[in-house]
Amino acid sequence: MLQKYGLAAVAATLIGVGSSAHAVDCPVKLGAILPVSGPMGQVGERIAETGLFAVEQFNEAGGVLGCPVEYVLRDTQGQSAVGVDAAKSLVDLDGVQALIGAVSSGVSLPVLTSVAVPSRVVQVSCCSSSESFTALAEEGKTEGYWFRTYATNRSQSAIGAKLTVDSGFKNTAVIYVNTDFGVGLAKRFEQDIAKLGGSITAMVAYNESQQSYRAEVTKALEGNPDSLYLVAFPVDGATITREWLALGGTDNLIVNNSLRSDDYFQAVGPQFLQNLQGYDSAQPRLPSVDSFNEMFEARFDSPPNGPGLHSVYDAVTVVLLAMEASGDIAGESIRDHIRLVTSPDGIEVHPGPEGIARAKELLAEGQTIRYVGATGALSFDRNGDVQAPKMTWKLDGDENVETGYLSTAEVAELIRMLDE
């Protein structure tokens, strides 16, 4: 008797599945490769939680094509080998249909070339800013599977050079971290500052985690620079800054956004950094950004301050919207639908369960949509890159205060002018 009911139930389920319109296996899996441990663990963990938050909101709006979305997180430890293994197992074993991550360009790049592209899986990074990806895309080697919701180095060097020249500095020394990111940024800065009428006295690369940077600092001091452009991370950056100031270097400092951190200010001593200036990505002043901030605060009891939080939310949401639009969530169709859900002439939709529900309705009606999210309107260029507004800041006492704001259009204009 019981068996009969059981069979009937199975049959009903089968019919139910058969009658549903989409050929999708539930749940839909979204892979995330993020550094939740290791040197970037604290940053990575918050990014990972925000990614999950975006998935939860999408599920509240009914998931993708009627299926709940499963968020499968793997740790990269900030190491490329670990990251590639994690991505491989996500794609081959878990069968994820898209990848979110990684944070460091040095991890995202091997994941892209050895996992995402060969397996035809879309990869959207929240945080990798290296220009190597743009170059790779130009050569056609990403096959269009690469996207990022975070602006590239290109805008960082441009705004850094503008800030330096606008502050009236004429002779600038550059000290930069000897990684893909640092070298790319410093080289661009050298070109940009020449365009804007400044000049470089020395370009000095440093290797991470050295005992002391006295030799590097001494070399950078040659030529009596009136300012220093520093591309570094907090720990080594503090060592370099202390040695620089102690050896008689100027306190006219322009630093990359990676040094906009209390760890750095406190390690050097804010009293020595009163002429410190920097820049960072800014959130555009849009209602969609405010509504994300409110939802985030309601969920986590703290404002979304920290690198990568806005951009990972949008990375996840855009991918899931593209899956919804694609109808079959195959890698290729997700890739082709990402630009269709962020289309400049689409109907505007906002983050949050209601916004997503509305987006799904519109997609079901066959409309094109324009997702305007936590980082504002995303418009991916042909290389998968986005532009973002920038802000400049300085240290005033212990306080980090904003000194200027450049909208996306102004940033694009600045870059266009520099690239001419």
Place this chain on the structure above:
Amino acid sequence: MILQHIADGILSGAIVALGAIGLSFTMKMLRFANFSHSELLTWGAYSALVFLAFFSSFGGFFDQAIGPFSFGPDLLLAMLCACIATSVIALLLHRFVFERLSRTAGHMTMVFASFGVALTLRHLVVLIWGSDPIYYSRELQFAILLPGNIRVMPDQVFLLGLTVVVVIALHLFMSRSRTGIAMRGVAESPDLARASGVNVDRIITWVWAIGASGAAIGGVLYGMTVQLRPELGFSLILPLFAAAILGGTGSLYGAVLGGLIVGLSENLSVMVIPTTYKPAVPFLLILAILYFRPEGIFGERSR
């Protein structure tokens, strides 16, 4: 600018020299390459932090900075205590790891054991004090301008002075005291020394204590002029080995000269090669020494 690079080289060489003395002695007298020696610098520096908190809590005289320096008597006392603490750590390691292994295990086992000890020591530091950099004093010391357009910080002058004092004291100890002479005897041949009535175990205790104290002083001076990090010792491991091998193992002056050469060549190299290749310089030095004079500058040709 060349003078500045020379000054920087001598200053960073002095710290390497202090660490290399102990490494060189243990390598010669205990006959194995102790990769955990560099961690004794880290432990010296961090243990001084504990004693510093203790002494500075007295306030007043202890807390007052001396003259142009960034530190007061409290740090000097803390350094002394750190020497004792680090010696105790070294002796415990000897008693429970190296001595036990040396009875039965081969040379390579000792080397790998020292790697294991190094990892354990380093991560214990992370466990206790965390991985963020720490400073003895938050104050930033500005460099003074010396003739020849050389900039040095007062603390660095102290560093150099103290290194010279330590080396002279060790020289007198090695050449005048009975223990020092016996130590040289053990270095030559432990069996012969034992036959002549030298208490070899007591001498080995002295070797560890001297090596660990030198490392502790080097670590504290490093922490004073740069900062404290768990990788403090680890990042010095190559320079230390280069200095010890360069000078010839077991030689006091060899280790000091080796340290200075390593420091100078690292700092002067940036005038000709890009700064990013600087960490490779000690490697090249080790290769060159092993090729041309494997026994080191002051070392004796082995039979």
